[in-house]
Amino acid sequence: MLYLELLFQGIVQGSIYALIALGLTLVYGLLRILHVAHAALFTLGGYIGVIVTNQTGSLALAILAAMIVVGLVGVAMYKLAYEPLLSKPPFIALIASIALFIAAEELFRIIFGPYGLSYENPPLQGGFEIISGFFLKYGEALVIILSILILSVLGWVSGYTRLGVSWRATVTDPDMARAFGVNTQHVRYLNFFIGSALAAVAGVLVALLNNLVEPTMGSVPSYKALAIIVLGGLGSIRGTLLASMILGVIESFGTIYIGHLLDRDALAFGFLIVVLMFRPQGLLGTR
C-alpha cells in the first residue's frame, strides 16, 4: 500500500514538473535559452490564482485568468529581455534570466508580503477512496487530469494543425520556415504565451495543493525544471514528459528509502549526472 501511495505522490509531483518544464522546453527548443525566469511566471500564476479565487470564488475562472495574464507577461518578457540578446553567447541570456528571476522574487515579497497568501475558502478539499484504504485528494486528481488534458491538446495542436506545423518548422529551421511564409515572429510570441500559460496552471495547482503561495515558491522549480529538460534531452517534448515522471517517482521513493543519505535535490541531480555520463544528449535527445 505504501508503494502505491508513493507511486501516486510521484505521479502528482511529476505532472506538476511536466507542466512547468514543458514551457521551458518550448523556449529552449526554439531559442536555445535556459529560461530560469520561467519559474517566476509559475509563482505569478499562483498569486493570480489565489487572488482571483478569493475575489470571485471560482477556481476555473482563476485558472483562466492566470493563464492569460501570465501568458502575456511571458511574451513581454521575451520582447523586452530575450529578443535583444539572441545574437549574444547563451550564458548572457542565462544570467539575464537569473537576474530577472531574483528581481521577480523580490517584487513578489515587496508587493504581497513575505508570508504569502492562502485561499480563503480552499476549493476541492477532501478526497475519495480509489481502493480500500487508499485515498486520493480531489486536488491531486485535478492535477493529474488537467495535465493529461492539457498535454493531449498540445500534442494534437503540434501534430495535426497548421499552427503546429509552422511551430515545428520554425524549431527545425527558422530561415527555411520564413522562406515558406511562416511568420516566425508570431510563432515565437505564441511559444512564449503557451509556455508561460502552462507554468501559470502549474502555479495555481501547486497553490491549491499547499493552500499557500509565497514569494519563494519558484525557487525549487527554477533549477529543478532545468534539470528535467536536460535530463529529457534539451528541446525534446517527449523526453521532458518522461523525465518529469521519472524524477517525480524517483524523488518520491528516494526520500523515503535513501533520504538519510541524500536530500531530495541531491537525489534528483545525482540521478541527472549519472544519466548524462552514459547518455550525454539526455534520455530522448538527439546529437
Add this chain to the structure above:
Amino acid sequence: MAYEITLLTTMAISVLFALSLNFITGFCGQISLGHAAFMGVGAYTAATMMKASISLLFVIPVAAVFAGVLGLLVGFASLRVRHDFLAITTMGVVFLFVGVVRQQEFLGGEIGISGIQQSVLGRTGFMLLCVVLAGVFAGFSLLVKRSWLGFVFDSIADNEDVSQVLGIDVAKYKLFAFVVGTATAGTAGALYAQHYRFVGPDSFGFVESISVLAMVVVGGIGSVWGVMFAAAVLSVLPLLIQFVDDYKILVYSALLFSMMRFSPDGLAGIVQRLLNRVRNR
C-alpha cells in the same frame, strides 16, 4: 580600522574566487554553475583541520588539493557533456555537494562548523595573506593569458572541434583549466573558513555559484582586470547600498540585468569602447 580590514579581506577572497572561475569559464570557455561547491570543499576541509588545531599555512594547500581532485572529476565530466549540458551538470554538482554535506554528522550537518580559532597571523597578517594570494593568482592569470597557453584556451573556448583538428589535445587543457580553477577555489574556501570562522551548507550553494558567475560576467568574461574590479565591488556592494535596505537584492538584480541587457561584454567591454572612442578622436 578593524572594519576596513574585514572589508579588504572579504574583497580579496572574492577576487581570488572569481578569478578561479574566470580561469575555467573566461579562459577555457567551460561554463560552470556550481563553482561554489569547490570553495565549499576547500572550506570544509580547512574547517575540519583547523578545528584539530592544524596551522593555516599547512591547511591551505591541503584544501586546494581536495578541491582540485573533485575538480578533476568534474573536468572528466566536461569531456562527456558540453555547453548547456555542462552548465546543468555543474549545477548538479553543487546540489549534490550541499545535499551530501547536510547529512554528514562529522561535518556538522545542517548547523555547520563554528568556533574555528583565529590563526597566528592575526587579522592584519591574514588580510595581507589574502591580498597576496589574490595578487599572485591575478599575476598568474595575466601571464597565462599572454602566453601560448592563453592562445590554446582561446582556441578551445572558440571551437573545440576545430582545436582538436589543429592538433591541440583539448582534453588535457580542459582538465588543466578545471584543476587549476577548482584548486584555487579550494584555496579561497580555506581563506573563507578562516575569515568567517564558520562554514555551513548554505554558504556554498547554487546562489553563491550564481553570484560568482555574475562577478565574472559583469567584469567581462576572460578579462582579468575587469573580473578583479567586479569581484571587489560586487562582494561589498550589499554593504555599500545598505541605504536602500529592503530593496537591496532588487537593486542588485536590476543592476545585473541591465548589465547583461545593455553591455553583455561587461565592464571590460565598456572600458574598451570608451578607449576606442578616445583613440578615434
